Amino acid sequence: MGTALLYDEEMTKYKLLWVDPACKIEVPERLTVSYEALVRSGLSDRCISVPAREASDSEILLVHSEAYLEAVKKTPYMTLEDLKEFTLQFGDVYFHPNIYHCAKLASGSALQLVDSVMTGKVRNGIALVRPPGHHSMHGAANGFCVFNNVAIAARYAKQKYGVKRVLIVDWDIHHGQGVQYCFEDDPSVLYFSWHRYEHQNFWPNLRESDYDSVGKESGTGFNVNVPWNKVGMENSDYLSVFCHVLLPVAYEFCPDLVLVCAGFDSAIGDPEGEMCATPDIFAHLTHLLMNLAGGKLCAVLEGGYNLTSLAQSVCQTVQTLLGDPLPQLANLRGPCKSAIESLQCARSAHRRYWSFLKHAADPPMTDISTKHIKSTMEEEEKREMAEEERCTEGKVWPEPPERLCPPVCSGSVLPDDVACPDGLKRLSSSKDLEPLLVSKLKNRSRTAAVDGDGVTTFSRLYTLIEKLVANEIRNGLVLVPDVTAAMCVVQDLTSDLVKRVLVVCVGKEKELDYVTTDGKVLVVQISSEDNEEQRSKYYIPVCLKKGCSDTSGFIQAVFGLLLPLGYEYNPDLVLLVRMPGSGVVDSMWQQLIGLLQGFAKGHTLVLMQVNEKASMGSTASALLGHPAPPLQELQTPFPEDGDALERLRERLQADWKMLQTTS
Numbered sequence: 001m002g003t004a005l006l007y008d009e010e011m012t013k014y015k016l017l018w019v020d021p022a023c024k025i026e027v028p029e030r031l032t033v034s035y036e037a038l039v040r041s042g043l044s045d046r047c048i049s050v051p052a053r054e055a056s057d058s059e060i061l062l063v064h065s066e067a068y069l070e071a072v073k074k075t076p077y078m079t080l081e082d083l084k085e086f087t088l089q090f091g092d093v094y095f096h097p098n099i100y101h102c103a104k105l106a107s108g109s110a111l112q113l114v115d116s117v118m119t120g121k122v123r124n125g126i127a128l129v130r131p132p133g134h135h136s137m138h139g140a141a142n143g144f145c146v147f148n149n150v151a152i153a154a155r156y157a158k159q160k161y162g163v164k165r166v167l168i169v170d171w172d173i174h175h176g177q178g179v180q181y182c183f184e185d186d187p188s189v190l191y192f193s194w195h196r197y198e199h200q201n202f203w204p205n206l207r208e209s210d211y212d213s214v215g216k217e218s219g220t221g222f223n224v225n226v227p228w229n230k231v232g233m234e235n236s237d238y239l240s241v242f243c244h245v246l247l248p249v250a251y252e253f254c255p256d257l258v259l260v261c262a263g264f265d266s267a268i269g270d271p272e273g274e275m276c277a278t279p280d281i282f283a284h285l286t287h288l289l290m291n292l293a294g295g296k297l298c299a300v301l302e303g304g305y306n307l308t309s310l311a312q313s314v315c316q317t318v319q320t321l322l323g324d325p326l327p328q329l330a331n332l333r334g335p336c337k338s339a340i341e342s343l344q345c346a347r348s349a350h351r352r353y354w355s356f357l358k359h360a361a362d363p364p365m366t367d368i369s370t371k372h373i374k375s376t377m378e379e380e381e382k383r384e385m386a387e388e389e390r391c392t393e394g395k396v397w398p399e400p401p402e403r404l405c406p407p408v409c410s411g412s413v414l415p416d417d418v419a420c421p422d423g424l425k426r427l428s429s430s431k432d433l434e435p436l437l438v439s440k441l442k443n444r445s446r447t448a449a450v451d452g453d454g455v456t457t458f459s460r461l462y463t464l465i466e467k468l469v470a471n472e473i474r475n476g477l478v479l480v481p482d483v484t485a486a487m488c489v490v491q492d493l494t495s496d497l498v499k500r501v502l503v504v505c506v507g508k509e510k511e512l513d514y515v516t517t518d519g520k521v522l523v524v525q526i527s528s529e530d531n532e533e534q535r536s537k538y539y540i541p542v543c544l545k546k547g548c549s550d551t552s553g554f555i556q557a558v559f560g561l562l563l564p565l566g567y568e569y570n571p572d573l574v575l576l577v578r579m580p581g582s583g584v585v586d587s588m589w590q591q592l593i594g595l596l597q598g599f600a601k602g603h604t605l606v607l608m609q610v611n612e613k614a615s616m617g618s619t620a621s622a623l624l625g626h627p628a629p630p631l632q633e634l635q636t637p638f639p640e641d642g643d644a645l646e647r648l649r650e651r652l653q654a655d656w657k658m659l660q661t662t663s
């Protein structure tokens, strides 16, 4: 299924008609540069164009009051003076004779997008709209917003499609207070927002935007705020919050639909956000949400006021929705001190509501929610200030790298008597291995693996790896008689082909006879075994009491450890090894493959044993980019697992900064 794109140039036909410094950044060009960038890059042609429509009164009344709607209805007939007068009652917003029409189109576009996704016409999509929506409230316009496009879409999805749970992710740099007010007492809508806050000193300066606003009444726990108390936040900070706050909660919530308040004023260069995250971060934020709700994701444009970073960020988002390989994010050095405080506060505020956060640490000693923080400018913060100046003053960043789609998506190396799953391209060995390499393999790994056809297998394997590295193939599936032997062989084959290999071992391993210390390989093993003594910086055993069949524990290990480690390590190849008898559940297995595609431009090599070929179908499906099925009802993780994971993270965070969640 495809990706919907909604855009209608009618929504460019309103603008600020008088002088108002607070509103001058909200210009029609925001929409035209975004759409033109999609056209120029060829991305719009790859999308399914869906027409905009006007939201009806009853749809608008799902969120707004009749009085407010009636008042807005009058604006097309107002004189300039009347419009100015009418605007005065609201904050940081302006009206125009055509804005009511555009506001109905913006909300209607969001509803068209929901229809396209919920009817299965498309898998996901994006609506490029203005005016934005997330600040508008039941009876008031605010922050450039007239109708709350995403809030209306959430109510509409519940009413028309019986959607039980909606996740709203608001990655715009402003707090979507309008959305928060709408759903704070509603447990069927989980609202997540990060936003520039600076201890309530940044617009809209609301006390209820802080991390301790967790929702109310039956909605308690279903409102997650992460305040940024400094500017200059980078990719590391954003990814840390996704891994350590949003994703655990989102997976536990298990939504039927994901709506994104896709504001791009959180990108570098934006005059509002003054952050330093680069446009390619949105490729990863989108990707990390795409295995929720069976891939049903609707992104609706909110803010974004630097026309260059806005256009780039929109393209990065659409390219990921289309399933293209992700760009590698380099030198992620872990969250800054301020981000860690925000992270820790949000996690501790929610640990009583979400079992996946149950073992989160206590809030930091310094109570960061007070408005006038009296923290002395420590050495670290001085460095951060210097960093910020460099970042925001410069306001230059590299164009996001090109994300080329390999001609072949998934290759396979299988025993001759095993049928190749649909969609995979069977590889034959293009050449025999050099005798030297064969002898190296023979003495390296168990004899059983390198008999006659063993060598054929290895030469095919070598060919597959060469094609992955050459980006001729995106990922691959390998079925071998003995995964342990094959693992060592792959390590040998890759050692001179790639710089860094992330090995993810699912299940028990007899004994891992290669533990490298040179950093060329990072092994993360998830099983029921605890190899305490073998642990090193590059060999990280994660022990689950009930082993890999415990999906709750598994998913916690993925978000709390594997993903942050993977981002920091930034491998050029991911080797995913499924040990026989691991007990991993197929849906979890597919989620894992989906999530690991975020690394190494999607170059994932899956190694499985022939006797597990029953799982080849689901493996192939995940490798081909089909969204993983939602993880059904997740039980509460075993306390000892959650606790052990937190302890392991605290031990490792000295070596791996992306694991930090406590200051």
Ligand SMILES: NCCCNCCCCCS
Pocket: 021, 022, 023, 092, 132, 135, 143, 144, 172, 174, 203, 263, 265, 272, 302, 303, 304
């Ligand atoms: N420096 C201008 C103040 C603008 N304040 C309102 C911002 C609304 C953003 C909507 S995404």
Ligand SMILES: [Zn+2]
Pocket: 172, 173, 174, 263, 265, 272, 302, 303, 304
């Ligand atoms: Zn914004």
